[in-house]
Amino acid sequence: MKRLTTAALAVLTVLVMVFSLTACGGKAVTLTVHDKDAKTEVEANVGMTVSQVLEKAEIKLGEKDETEPAKDEKIAEDIKEITVKRYAKVTVKLGDESREIEMTGGTVADAIKKSGLNTDGCEPDIDKDKYLEDGMVINMVKGTKVTLTVDGKTNDVATKAKTVEDFLKEQKVTLGADDEVSEKLTAEIKDGMKIVVKRVEYKTEEKTEKIEYKTVEKESDSLEAGKEEVTQEGKDGEKTVTYKVKYVDGKEDSREKVEEKVTKEAVDKVVTRGTKAESSQQEQPQQSQQQEQPQQSQQEQPAGKTVVSKENFPDCDGSGHGYYEIHYSDGSVEYQQY
Structure with missing residues (x-):
């Protein structure tokens, strides 16, 4: 059991x-x-x-x-x-006209739309996105007409906002840290006002850029005058440039250079020009000078005696100067510089 x-x-x-x-x-x-x-x-x-x-x-x-x-x-x-x-029975009023609306789970905007009233240029005295409460009364009042341009769209809006800041909040426009507004946020809303919101974004961008080589001229006495030759070919260098770029509504508006770093140095092009004089031009004056000296010495030769010998003693510095040692038939010796 x-x-x-x-x-x-x-x-x-x-x-x-x-x-x-x-x-x-x-x-x-x-x-x-x-x-x-x-x-x-x-x-x-x-x-x-x-x-x-x-x-x-x-x-x-x-x-x-x-x-x-x-x-x-x-x-x-x-x-x-x-x-x-939630069920709610509400009243929408426009001047002397009014409509009773019954809705389940609606908002103020839904009730206004369902009322069928011509509310152009008017705004409710209650936030449009507020959920309906049973017994709510929605009064439609004439709003101030404002033209709003934001995110690529332009609309004419009737508003009961007092300032630009209140108006943007009313229109659910959230401003970024760098966004620009055509009017001051504290400015009073006026009929016909045009408010433009520009979406501004800053980006950091890097770009590789060319560094062009320079041409440098040098002189050399190992190359004949009037001649020139390229003794070093030029090569371009490279640098990385960092920019701060401003974009307005998705389009580039401006860019500012914030940093520059050379990654490859440029190589200069070197052109050498000759300064060396031709050898024939150097020797010719010396020869002519040497030829002229004997003539001069013969012309200056004293009367009644003849030249027995004439020896050349050039200077050791290579200047082309020196002296002659002349022996005459009477036994005298004379020295002549040239």
Whole structure:
């Protein structure tokens, strides 16, 4: 009897576990519940209904509220989010006209659109993206007309903003650190104002550039005058130049050189010009001078005696100068410089 009781308890335990798994849906999943601006994460099991998940998350639904997926839909493994759509009855007013709008899960912009009122040039007194609240009254007021150019688009916008900064926030325009605005952010909004936002980005770019070689002239006395020759060929060098480049709306606007580094030196081209005088031109004056000296000495020869011998003694410095030692028939000796 005791053995049967133990077996019965074991079967009962298994049945309870199976029932629990079936009731809980088995595999656990994490879901994110979106309720207007609020987000709630809740642990649930596959097989639970949306209503059961919301009850577990302590989120209450109104009689006309809706959900996506639907309230009675069961949670599957591929479902990650639940959206709560709150019912709201609101009034949209434009001057003497008004419309009552009933919506589930809408925003102020949705209600204005559904009202069918001609709201051109008007703005609501409540943020367009705000979720509707039951009993809300939306007043449409005439806005200031502004032309906005940003991200390649130009639109005429009616606004109730007081400053340029407020207007850009209203239009969901986020400014980057280097972006430029045609008007000061503190400037007062005026009818017909044109506001241009330029997206500015700075990038650092490197570029390899050529260093052109120079031509250098040199003189050499080992080369005859009037002649020249290339004694060294020139070669271009290279340098890496770093630029800070400004882009406006994706197009290059300017660039500034911030660093320059030579990676290969240029080699100068050397042209040598000759300065050496021709040998025949050097010897000719010496020969003519030597020829003239005897003539001069013969002309200056004293009367009554003759030249017995004439010996040349040139200077040792190679200047072409020196002296003659002249012996006459009367035994006298004379020295003549040249």
